Amino acid sequence: MNEERYCHSKISMAILGTGAWGSALSTLAAANGYHIKLWSRRSCQTLTEVVKDADIILSAVSMKGVRDIISQLQLVKISPKTILVTATKGLDPQTTCTPSQIWQKAFLKNPVVVLSGPNLSKEIQKGLPAATVVASKIDGVAEMVQLIFSSYRFRVYTNHDPLGVELGGTLKNVIAIAAGVCDGLELGTNAKAALVTRGLAEMVRVGVDWGAQQDTFYGLSGLGDLLATCNSPLSRNYQVGYQLASGKKLSEIIENLEGTAEGVNTTQVLVRRARVQKISIPIAEQVHRLLQAEISPQQALWELMQRDVKAEYE
Ligand SMILES: NC(=O)C1=CN([C@@H]2O[C@H](COP(=O)(O)OP(=O)(O)OC[C@H]3O[C@@H](n4cnc5c(N)ncnc54)[C@H](OP(=O)(O)O)[C@@H]3O)[C@@H](O)[C@H]2O)C=CC1
Numbered sequence: 001m002n003e004e005r006y007c008h009s010k011i012s013m014a015i016l017g018t019g020a021w022g023s024a025l026s027t028l029a030a031a032n033g034y035h036i037k038l039w040s041r042r043s044c045q046t047l048t049e050v051v052k053d054a055d056i057i058l059s060a061v062s063m064k065g066v067r068d069i070i071s072q073l074q075l076v077k078i079s080p081k082t083i084l085v086t087a088t089k090g091l092d093p094q095t096t097c098t099p100s101q102i103w104q105k106a107f108l109k110n111p112v113v114v115l116s117g118p119n120l121s122k123e124i125q126k127g128l129p130a131a132t133v134v135a136s137k138i139d140g141v142a143e144m145v146q147l148i149f150s151s152y153r154f155r156v157y158t159n160h161d162p163l164g165v166e167l168g169g170t171l172k173n174v175i176a177i178a179a180g181v182c183d184g185l186e187l188g189t190n191a192k193a194a195l196v197t198r199g200l201a202e203m204v205r206v207g208v209d210w211g212a213q214q215d216t217f218y219g220l221s222g223l224g225d226l227l228a229t230c231n232s233p234l235s236r237n238y239q240v241g242y243q244l245a246s247g248k249k250l251s252e253i254i255e256n257l258e259g260t261a262e263g264v265n266t267t268q269v270l271v272r273r274a275r276v277q278k279i280s281i282p283i284a285e286q287v288h289r290l291l292q293a294e295i296s297p298q299q300a301l302w303e304l305m306q307r308d309v310k311a312e313y314e
Pocket residue numbers: 016017018019020021022040041042060061062063064065066068069087088089090119120121122258259260262
């Protein structure tokens with residue numbers, strides 16, 4: 001890594017996506033004195049103008065925009081030294097790939113960093129304390145991104161398992177929908193603890209099969225994000241589940257939701273992948289059937305509770 005090129009006072013960063021998360025991340029970096037160029041589809045500046053000379057390009061677009069943004073960026077000549085940071089928590093419906101896998105395939109020579117953690121953007125915008133993880137396989141790259149965002153109110157940890165960090169943030173959205181249902185049905189604290197713990201077991205099974213490290217799921221980007229999202233009405237995914245429990249239709253919930261609930265798409269992709277890989281994910285399967293309106297929330301609970309008895313670890 002060229003030290004001079006990355007002298008911090010000179011680092012320039014472009015953030016793509018000015019939704020809730022892109023805006024919160026730009027607030028954090030700007031508070032540390034970095035000059036950030038923001039881009040969205042509604043920007044006056046072109047994407048080319050915004051990413052020109054950027055040392056770091058951070059994408060905070062929702063999953064449905066990832067391929068679009070990448071195609072547009074491929075038309076712009078970006079340096080192979082430019083660090084690409086992905087903050088999206090979703091899965092590609094066509095390939096089941098994670099965003100970082102898509103970014104890396106499109107920009108083979110560029111270092112790719114995953115940023116993910118228990119980061120409800122509304123709390124961060126209020127200045128409340130939080131922590132996150134930046135992960136890359138390449139030494140020194142995640143550390144660069146760590147410095148940009150670290151502050152007394154935002155603690156950033158590095159990690160060498162980008163896939164595990166990304167899958168933690170992505171898969172917990174499915175369990176957060178189930179947690180919203182659990183609270184909406186007023187099933188109690190015992191039920192919620194069981195759901196979240198067994199949900200984590202499903203995340204670990206899927207993640208390890210995918211090639212991620214098991215330990216990563218017990219850290220901030222896995223368990224940490226699972227706890228935040230399953231326990232907060234600020235989470236859009238939790239809201240989807242909570243409102244389904246009250247009898248609302250999914251289409252109506254999504255129409256009135258502030259921002260994106262990635263878990264709805266992620267559930268479909270996850271279930272498809274788990275069936276191919278023959279991985280048992282009973283909670284995600286019931287979330288899937290509920291989102292497809294094949295069963296009621298009460299039936300989903302019944303299906304989970306009447307499964308055959310088994311050992312906790314097998
Ligand atoms: N909000 C949060 O607390 C957190 C969110 N995340 C993740 O970050 C991602 C974004 O979430 P969030 O900001 O909340 O979502 P929002 O719905 O608030 O914003 C989505 C962003 O994606 C952009 N976008 C969507 N499709 C396209 C496209 N085809 N081309 C260009 N841009 C597109 C939108 O652009 P436009 O404005 O033009 O529609 C908008 O900037 C999600 O994957 C989410 O899971 C991660 C951590 C925390």
